[in-house]
Amino acid sequence: MKEALSELILREIETLKNLLMLLEKQHELYLEKNIFGLEDIVKKIENANIEVAKIEVERRKLEGDKSIKILVKEIDDDSLSKNFDDMIQLVHNVKSQNSINQFLIKQGLLFANKMLNLFGRNKNVKTYNAYGKVSK
Numbered sequence: 001m002k003e004a005l006s007e008l009i010l011r012e013i014e015t016l017k018n019l020l021m022l023l024e025k026q027h028e029l030y031l032e033k034n035i036f037g038l039e040d041i042v043k044k045i046e047n048a049n050i051e052v053a054k055i056e057v058e059r060r061k062l063e064g065d066k067s068i069k070i071l072v073k074e075i076d077d078d079s080l081s082k083n084f085d086d087m088i089q090l091v092h093n094v095k096s097q098n099s100i101n102q103f104l105i106k107q108g109l110l111f112a113n114k115m116l117n118l119f120g121r122n123k124n125v126k127t128y129n130a131y132g133k134v135s136k
Contacts (some may be wrong), residue, residue, distance in 0.1 A: 022045050
């Protein structure tokens with residue numbers, strides 16, 4: 001049980017590292033305004049997410065009803081505990097990078113939509129009002 005759990009955690013660490021690397025690459029591509037690169041990396045990120053999910057399912061089958069934290073404490077192995085802590089840290093880093101990327105992409109989309117609305121179909125003159133908003 002210990003060896004199987006340790007192996008699954010190590011596999012999950014590797015896939016999480018790959019996912020984090022892809023998310024960091026997505027961040028770089030966004031900052032470079034490389035639209036085609038962003039398009040390509042989305043599929044790679046989806047595949048990495050699928051791999052993480054598969055390993056997670058395998059791990060949960062192995063755990064049964066117990067929580068992974070409780071199981072790691074019960075096994076009481078230093079290398080397993082260290083690997084588990086590394087995995088938790090990687091999950092935190094992946095979530096953080098993902099939220100940063102989502103924020104930047106949403107911000108860019110909002111800007112693009114506002115610009116499209118300014119130059120859109122409405123032929124009326126657009127001006128700023130006293131509050132700094134565009135009035136129609």
